[in-house]
Amino acid sequence: MKQDRSTTIVSLAGIGLAFLALWLLHAFGGYYIERIVIGVGINLILVISLNLANGFTGLFSLGHIGFMAIGAYASAILTLPLSLKSTNLPDLPSFLARTQMAFLPAVLIGGLIAMLVAFLIGLSLMRLTGPYISVATMGFLVIVQVVLTNWDSMTRGARTFAGVPEYTNVWNVWIWAMLVLYIVWRIKFSSFGRKMMAARDNEIAARSLGINVVASRLLAFCLSAFFTGVAGALWAHFITAFSPKSFYFSQTFSVVTMLVVGGLGSLSGSVVGVMLITLLSEILRNAERGFAIGPLVIPEVYGASQVIMAILFVLFIVFRPRGLLGDAELDVRKFFKREKEVAG
């Protein structure tokens, strides 16, 4: 828990290395790699903010992708070129039909709307516990889905929302990802994080210390929704065309897998989880097109990668329910220290 200068230096060095790696990938990696790197950045934001809500407070939300959808649609509507608005979204309210916003304010507004919605539903949801919160938030996900598919004038309903300006790139995504990681990290090691985790570990004891359990959960939920909304907006400007179905159970499952594999409560775990699952799913996705090992020919089986991921997730839950790291953080200094001791 100690935060001293060497930690800061190590984190700065880590961030520097990350951006150097990004630059190398950007310069030499080509289109395919670049897409993956952006995807990893967006998933980092999604998983870290889900960790803030689910890992720190222990209330397992399954509805966060609803906030992602809100951020995505909000930012997409705000930035869509006016010419496209008149053809694709002819029934927009006039003040929206006349505005075309820049990238950053649109992303921020997307996040803020998600946060506002989180606040309104959180006021009652944050009083629930355990499985009830998961079921209730999943209900929220379904409601968002229904609203998106029926609100034709804003979302084009179930049809594809296309033509979103492609603003997202490696740089702005990773700046956001680092920012979110940093903010959530600071929260974890502050009185706010301790309140959240205390209430998670023992609600009755937390209240006996004077901790306002509902308020601290609401804080986690709202901040988390904001970042998730931001990630949604970044994703919208990355993929440029999507429909409500993009924000449903399979996306929820993907993010939850990354979180659980890394470890609830551990931010370094989230980073590891995102990297690992992305790598694995890319390998599996390429493999399901069929391949040959010497004389052994594996035919193409589309969808196999998802089945394998699901099986892996189940195995993880059974054998390592607290994830790779539990809620501990990787400590680079400790790692080096051990090396030195072995050497000496």
Added chain:
Amino acid sequence: MPTATTQTNHVLLEVKNLSKSFRGLMAVQNYHVRLVEGEILGIIGPNGAGKSTVFNLFTGHLRPTDGSIEFRNIDITNAPPEEIASLGIGRTFQNIRLFGSMSCLGNVIAALQMKERQNLLEAVLNLSRFREQEKRLESQALALLALFNLQEQVNAPALSLSYGDQRRLEIVRALALNPRLLLLDEPTAGMNPHESAEVIRLIKRIHDDYTLTIIIIEHNMPLVMKVCSRIQVLNYGEIIAEGTPEKVRNDPRVIESYLGRAG
């Protein structure tokens, strides 16, 4: 509350006619107590007598069926636990309730920080005021942990501690709230005689050092007799005897209902 001390002669806690029934079962009946600042009160009684229920009523974890509770002249009868804690009642639980995955240090800081206000922006920006605050909290927590001989385990997760250490950590956490009134529910349960004696010695010490008012629920009669100036004996939710250790020890009803059974 300036009026609290002047008007009522340092009465810290005034409980009248307190009752609690669980679906018809009277767990506590007509309980009353007037606690003067600095006192150590012992509550004893057989299993199921209603002792822990009394604590849960005091701290708002249960709502009384009847009666009133005043703490520092403030009516807290129906107040929620958070409010009661912030008014200055700290407690431990019979079935230990620690923040299991957090370190000992984290458990204690979680209580210490309640009297400090942190600003989210300062925390996120890691400003010097925030860092100093964190450092101060940490050194205060370390001092408290050392007082209870937990200095070796400061970074260990609370759940990994031995049973006796967990009990002591819970006392430290309650103490870290800097309460006016400390409620200890069987602080030596599950400890060997040596550990128990040590904890009782520490309770006496914090009582003197922090000018605390304490209520202890305890099964170990010799220990209660040693620290408490006054003892209440509960049976079937009612006070059946009250007074100095001598008086209680020789009360025929106490001997019959409690001491006799205990051997």
